[in-house]
Amino acid sequence: METTGTLTETQKKYLRSRAHALNPVVLVGQHGLKPTVLEEITGALDYHQLIKIKLSVGDRDLRNEMIEQILQYSQSQLIQRVGNVAVLYRRNPDRPDILKEQAF
Template sequence: MSLTPEQKKHFRTLGHKLNPIVMVAGNGLTENIQLEVDRALEDHELIKVKFSVGDRAIKREMIRQMCGIVEAELVQEIGNIALIYRAARNPNPKLSNLMR
């Protein structure tokens, strides 16, 4: 599920106004965080996740692991914020960040 450059540009534009939904601390990717990211992606399709990890390499690895676990695509990573996309199985027009 690779995104085209046009899709990424569109998602970055939509993601600019979004606030982070999930915050990941130095504890790592716990099961609760994974479940919350999965639920948020199913509801909103495009979300921001904030990582409060000191080391860049650890942060990038955590983002890669999380995207693999929840089967999502990384759209953009700026500082401590990751913009993540996954198409919903049954998108809700009232909740989806792509349909509003």
């Protein structure tokens, strides 16, 4: 599992535009971050590289803490967070890189 390097603002902007049309693939609910949820996020990142997750927890601080735990566990990067939805990116070296489709 390769961790992605630092993305430029242009790359982040491109990923945000690609993520706009995506639906959340993982929903984190009242039961919080269980190991199965973290594994599902990791699997989704392996396959899609760019995913949206929805965190349906009431407290903003708890939501931010959960996002931080997800980022550390999955070794992904936070591209954007709007309300209860976070967009994550992690390069999968075994699949075509979605950033290579765009010339920077």
